[in-house]
Amino acid sequence: MSTHTDIDLEGAVAAVDDGPLTVSITRRVAPQDELLMQAWVHAGTSMAERFEGFLGAGWVRSGSEDWHMLYRFDSREHLDAWERSPERIRWLRSAADLVEHRRTEYRTGIEGWFDEPASSAVHEPGPATPPRWKQASVIWVAFFPTSLALTYLLSPFSAGWPVVLRVLVTTVLATPWMTYVLLPFVTRLFGRWLKGS
Structure with a gap:
C-alpha cells in the first residue's frame, strides 16, 4: 500500500494561531490489518504522551478502511517538537506498508468532535460537517x-x-x-x- 506521510506539512501549521492545536489525520488501512493498526496507534499515543505539552489523543473509524486520528498539544512549539522528533518519524516509517495517508488538518479553538475550527490549515478537502x-x-x-x-x-x-x-x-x-x-x-x-x- 502506498503511503504519503504527514511529516512534510511543516508550513501548514504556520497558518494557524498560537495556542492549543488539534491535529486531525485521516489514514486508510485495509480491513484485515485492523489489529495491526490498533497496535500502531497505541504505540504512537504512548510516545506522544511523553512529550511536553501533550493534551490527549484519540481515534475514530468511519467505514471499514478510514481511521480518523486526533492529537492535541498546548502550543505550536510543543506540537512541532513532537512532529519533528526522531521517535515520531521512525514510528511513521514503521507503518509504510500498513497505512495510506489521506488528509491532515490543524485546528485551533474549542472544538468538539464535529465542530468547525476557529481557524485551520487543511492538507486536503474533507467531508462536510454533520448538521x-x-x-x-x-x-x-x-x-x-x-x-x-x-x-x-x-x-x-x-x-x-x-x-x-x-x-x-x-x-x-x-x-x-x-x-x-x-x-x-x-x-x-x-x-x-x-x-x-
Missing part, C-alpha cells in the same frame, strides 16, 4: 448514560457534599470517559446517520 442537531443528538446519547451512571455510582459517597464539589468530581470523571471511550464509540455507531442528509 448541529445531529451533533447534539449524538453527544446527548453519550452524555445521558454517563451522567446517569455517575449519579448512581457517586450518590452513596457524595450525598453530603456541596453541589460544586459533586459537579466537579462528576465532570472530572465524565470528561475523559466521554472523550476517549464513549463518544468515539457512539460516533462510529451513528456514523452512517451522521453522514446522511
Whole structure:
C-alpha cells in the first residue's frame, strides 16, 4: 500500500494561531490489518504522551478502511517538537506498508468532535460537517448514560457534599470517559446517520 506521510506539512501549521492545536489525520488501512493498526496507534499515543505539552489523543473509524486520528498539544512549539522528533518519524516509517495517508488538518479553538475550527490549515478537502442537531443528538446519547451512571455510582459517597464539589468530581470523571471511550464509540455507531442528509 502506498503511503504519503504527514511529516512534510511543516508550513501548514504556520497558518494557524498560537495556542492549543488539534491535529486531525485521516489514514486508510485495509480491513484485515485492523489489529495491526490498533497496535500502531497505541504505540504512537504512548510516545506522544511523553512529550511536553501533550493534551490527549484519540481515534475514530468511519467505514471499514478510514481511521480518523486526533492529537492535541498546548502550543505550536510543543506540537512541532513532537512532529519533528526522531521517535515520531521512525514510528511513521514503521507503518509504510500498513497505512495510506489521506488528509491532515490543524485546528485551533474549542472544538468538539464535529465542530468547525476557529481557524485551520487543511492538507486536503474533507467531508462536510454533520448538521448541529445531529451533533447534539449524538453527544446527548453519550452524555445521558454517563451522567446517569455517575449519579448512581457517586450518590452513596457524595450525598453530603456541596453541589460544586459533586459537579466537579462528576465532570472530572465524565470528561475523559466521554472523550476517549464513549463518544468515539457512539460516533462510529451513528456514523452512517451522521453522514446522511
